[in-house]
Amino acid sequence: MNPLVLKLGGVLLDTPAAMENLFTALADYQRNFARPLVIVHGGGCVVDDLMRRLDLPVRKKNGLRVTPEDQIDIIVAALAGIANKTLVSQAVKFNLNPVGLCLADGNLTKAAQFDPELGHVATVVARSPALLDNLLGEAFLPIISSIAADESGRLMNVNADQAATAIASLINGDLVMLSDVDGVLDENKQLLSKLNGAQIKGLINDKVITDGMIVKVNAALDAAKILNRGVDIANWKYPQKLTALLAGEIIGTRIYP
Incomplete structure (x- = not known):
């Protein structure tokens, strides 16, 4: 069975009850299924909180965080430190055998600067699955922060x-993007269980999909095209649905290429 990669949105890290629900579901799932799991996370709210406490400005360009030379260490501390170890500590509580990593560990990915105006912001491509293959083979739960290192x-x-x-893409895994939204809603506010690229374009043109949901849907669509399979957008708020999601059921919206 293909590994399952869970992408966790930053708001989850600010919601202790939701984190407890998620890891309860993960523990239940691991007891009943042999499918390997990997968690990948950001943590924008953790970064913003740390920046506020240090009285530093938060700047964004086209929705991406501007990361100057004198702030990258703070962002690394927030994401690879506070956010990552918060998730690891929750996983320890539920006996999930976690290992906290970043994208640079074990040559998992290759990073290249995205836009010089954004500073220390990179895109990554899959590089070597060896570390994850070894960890998953020994029933560890890798928890990977979105911090990388470039060739220099x-x-x-x-x-x-x-x-x-x-x-x-590195481990031929299925991808679920968990956030604080149920999925994509139609014009009558009913959940759409499946969408493809053409349907998404139509819904954006008709202003049914708007604002932040456009970003989420396009990210899932890009992922579906790269992985050549459906990618789920789902909500982490409902513990009773999470186990079904982990078993492969659609509880939100599945985005196809």
């Missing part, structure tokens, strides 16, 4: 959706 050894911040897509 510079620490880089990576969009978590893009990071999760690279990890899923």
Whole structure:
């Protein structure tokens, strides 16, 4: 069975009850199924909180965080430190055998600067699955932050959706993007269980899909095209549905190429 890659949105890290629900479902799933799991996470809310506490400005360009030289260490501390170890500690509580990693560990990915105006922001591509293959083979739960290192050894911040897509392609995994939305809704606010690229384009043109959901849907569509399989957008808020999701059921919206 293909591994399952869960991409966790940053708001989850700010919601202790939801995190408890998620890891309860993961523990239940691991007891009953042998499918390997990998978690990839960002943590924008953790970064923003740390930046506020340090009285530093938060700047974005086209929805991406501007990461200057003098802030990358703070962002690494927030994502590879606070966010990653918060998730690891929750996984320890539920006996899930976690290992906290970043995208640079074990040559998992290759990173290249995305846009010089954004500073230490990179895109990544899959590189070597050896480390994950070994960890999954020994029933560890890898928890991977969206921090990478480029060829010259510079620490880089990576969009978590893009990071999760690279990890899923690395291990031929199925990808689920968990966030605080149920999925894509139609004009009558009813959940759409399946969508393809053409349907998404129509819904955006008709202004049914708007604002932040456009970003989520396009990220899932890009991932579906790269992975050549459906990618799920689902909500982490409902513990009773999470086990079904982990077993392969559609509880949100499955995006196809």
